[in-house]
Amino acid sequence: MEIAAVSTVSVAPQSRRVSNAFSRNLGSVSSLSFGFFEKEYCFKSPSLRVSAAASMDAVTAEKFSPASFLDKKETGVLHFVKYHGLGNDFILVDNRDSSEPKITQEQAAKLCDRNFGVGADGVIFAMPGVNGTDYAMRIFNSDGSEPEMCGNGVRCFARFIAELENLQGKHSFTIHTGAGLIVPEIQDDGQVKVDMGTPILKAQDVPTKLSGNKGEAVVEAELVVDGVSWNVTCVSMGNPHCITFGKKGGPNLKVDDLNLPEIGPKFEHHEMFPARTNTEFVEVLSRSHLKMRVWERGAGATLACGTGACALVVAAVLEGRADRKCTVDLPGGPLEIEWKQEDNHIYMTGPAEAVFYGSALL
Numbered sequence: 001m002e003i004a005a006v007s008t009v010s011v012a013p014q015s016r017r018v019s020n021a022f023s024r025n026l027g028s029v030s031s032l033s034f035g036f037f038e039k040e041y042c043f044k045s046p047s048l049r050v051s052a053a054a055s056m057d058a059v060t061a062e063k064f065s066p067a068s069f070l071d072k073k074e075t076g077v078l079h080f081v082k083y084h085g086l087g088n089d090f091i092l093v094d095n096r097d098s099s100e101p102k103i104t105q106e107q108a109a110k111l112c113d114r115n116f117g118v119g120a121d122g123v124i125f126a127m128p129g130v131n132g133t134d135y136a137m138r139i140f141n142s143d144g145s146e147p148e149m150c151g152n153g154v155r156c157f158a159r160f161i162a163e164l165e166n167l168q169g170k171h172s173f174t175i176h177t178g179a180g181l182i183v184p185e186i187q188d189d190g191q192v193k194v195d196m197g198t199p200i201l202k203a204q205d206v207p208t209k210l211s212g213n214k215g216e217a218v219v220e221a222e223l224v225v226d227g228v229s230w231n232v233t234c235v236s237m238g239n240p241h242c243i244t245f246g247k248k249g250g251p252n253l254k255v256d257d258l259n260l261p262e263i264g265p266k267f268e269h270h271e272m273f274p275a276r277t278n279t280e281f282v283e284v285l286s287r288s289h290l291k292m293r294v295w296e297r298g299a300g301a302t303l304a305c306g307t308g309a310c311a312l313v314v315a316a317v318l319e320g321r322a323d324r325k326c327t328v329d330l331p332g333g334p335l336e337i338e339w340k341q342e343d344n345h346i347y348m349t350g351p352a353e354a355v356f357y358g359s360a361l362l
């Protein structure tokens with residue numbers, strides 16, 4: 001891998017995560033110390049070149065302006081900020097000047113590659129609003145496919161907008177997504193609370209070919225995967241989710257015991273899910289505390305899925321396993337989820353953090 005020092009940059013309020021992400025990108029350059037980087041390093045690969053900058057120095061971070069970094073407009077260069085929500089990581093692109101994504105789905109898939117690219121679960125574009133909303137959000141999964149919504153992504157989106165617009169403290173935005181209107185609000189403590197809208201339960205709208213067994217909803221229905229019967233509930237948060245608490249007639253799941261890479265793709269590509277599906281495997285710790293692992297459509301096993309956490313609380317309530325307000329433990333950390341009776345909306349609260357700034361030569 002060829003590495004060239006090309007310019008001066010830097011930032012990043014996060015420390016450990018930065019050094020991990022950066023060291024992964026640095027590959028063989030392990031002798032560098034992870035303090036404040038005065039230089040931006042550029043990596044050559046056959047398909048794209050990526051440069052990244054990171055710092056653990058809060059004082060230096062204050063001097064750094066993300067807006068001016070992203071304002072640089074060289075042809076063939078994509079400036080981005082990498083964010084994560086509980087380890088569900090995204091490349092955020094300032095696309096406010098156009099309703100067309102700055103990169104193609106194929107380029108997004110290459111950037112998301114954890115060995116030959118930046119590494120991420122998806123690429124998110126901050127775009128001009130639609131029908132009076134403040135902004136629009138589009139996202140490409142790491143396989144290049146385009147989902148309707150992303151819960152962890154929309155929290156990152158809100159923090160990204162706040163950085164771009166230099167907003168401090170509490171702020172909320174109206175965001176048009178493929179799942180309709182989504183409203184994140186940055187809290188005083190930096191967490192983001194999101195009005196995720198209402199769940200969709202009608203089988204054909206999820207979509208699933210399984211027949212509705214509770215009105216038009218699919219609740220605790222049988223799904224045969226590779227000859228094994230699972231109980232599943234299907235919920236759409238704009239994007240499709242299949243939630244299971246265990247096999248038919250079997251004990252409750254112990255999610256740590258699952259072989260996710262083996263079983264996940266069989267759910268994702270099951271013929272009962274015409275648009276593929278995200279799958280949440282859930283263990284009930286108490287009526288207000290659930291633990292999950294997820295296999296995401298188009299991204300595989302991820303450390304967190306916000307829409308998935310919302311969908312599984314709906315499923316747990318419909319199956320009588322939990323109350324409407326729950327803490328959901330994901331591999332990357334906890335989310336607070338509430339499915340409010342009064343307005344049928346789901347509210348998700350959790351963190352979102354910037355971890356590094358970079359440039360990719362397309």
Ligand SMILES: N[C@@H](CCC[C@H](N)C(=O)O)C(=O)O
Binds near residue numbers: 141240278302
């Ligand atoms: N991780 C996301 C969901 C991203 C989209 C998903 N892979 C799909 O294809 O529907 C979240 O936090 O919600």
